[in-house]
Amino acid sequence: MGTDRAISINDFTYHLPEDRIALTPLAERDQSKLLVYRQGQIVHSRFSKLSDYLPSHSILFFNNTKVIPARLFFQKNTGATIEVFLLNPISPSPIVSIAMTATQKSQWHCAIGNLKRWKENTPLVVETEHFALDAKLIDRANAVVEFTWSPADLTFSEVLEKVGSIPLPPYIKRKAEREDSERYQTVYSKEKGAVAAPTAGLHFTDKVLESLKERNIVTEFLTLHVSAGTFQPVKTANAKEHTMHAEQIIITRKNVEQLLIADRPVVAVGTTSMRSLESLYWYGVKLVHHAQADFIIHQQDAYTLKPCSKEESLEAVLKKMDDSKTDQLIGESSIYIMPGYDFKLVEVLITNFHQPGSTLILLVAAFVGDDWKKIYGAALSNDYRFLSYGDSSLLFRNH
DSSP, X not given: OOSSSOOBGGGGOOOOOGGGBOOSOOSSGGGSEEEEEETTEEEEEXXXXXXXXXXXXXXXXXXXXXXXXXXXXXXXXXXXXXEEEEEEEEESOSSHHHHHTOBSEEEEEEEEETGGGOOTTOOEEEEETTEEEEEEEEETXXXXXXXXXXXXXXXXXXXXXXXXXOOOOXXXXXXXXXXXXXXXXXXXXOEEEESSOOGGGGGOOHHHHHHHHHTTOEEEEEEEXXXXXXXXXXXXXXXXXXXXXXXXXXXXXXXHHHHTSSSOOEEXXXXXXXXXXHHHHHHHHHHHHOTTOOSEEOTTHHHHSOOOOHHHHHHHHHHHHHHHTOSEEEEEEOOOOXXXXXXXXXXXXXXXXXXXXXXXXXXXXXXXXXXXXXXXXXXXXXXXXXXXXXXXXXXXXXX
């Protein structure tokens, strides 16, 4: 992938003291710190002042996915607890939005805690006076669980609201509380289906969004349903050998049309928006080469496909929408952005501070080069809070 030279994951680690991991959110979302990095210079500010640092003619792309209560706990008669963590739907559809509106039954690929205590086809039940949810393990090797419930006319989304818990990241070592149901969602979240929040967006408030509007900064919404794979550590010494997780993306006609308006810096709110936008470009490239290409971006595509102009790529996507008589495309991407990646659409990135040795650090390093060390060093020296509930950064791409 890319050049032949290995990328040592050891070069993308740093010491993150335990006490710098934010375990709880701030009382006010927009009072988090904001580190602004531009052309090698660093400025420290507050997120409430974000619009002061953005180019006035820029366009911000937000990921409007909504975190679902994806953790389910079942108690066996023996007293053992089985935890079922929803990963991605299988039936009635692999498309998350359809799976969430399913009634009667649904099958999901899951991560299962205490799997050895659960026999196949032995249902686990959560029951209240007016409600029951049954879970049956129908494929142990692939951890496929079939859920049935009554009343059967409830949607799966309504079922989860009754019995599920918000899945906080593994490094937040506490139980989810009522407050997390609101605070581990962005204020603009809409499309249910993520099992992790697009955390760069957690700092936005209505007031910050209003300040963008006042400065004529355009806001656009796309969807990437964040999967649990986002927390998967890179376990290979050569980062290029890591297998990237796939995530579902929804792109609208308006997204593409807005990207075609010239001379407007594109700002990705979070790494998920960035991966969506860059995946969209590569899908356009696929269509240029093969008009019937499926919207599936593999991790090596960005390093093996022959690129074309941004306009050619995006026009190909619009043509696909016209030919398919649709205003949105649903796809899947395992795009792997690491040093050596050539950014095609995104100029500016708003993002939190990520785990050492993660694919997200590799993405940041691809964007700002070796200065990622300077940025993280400055954040550590200035008492920034790290990870999902932590502080924010505004990074301008190093060309």
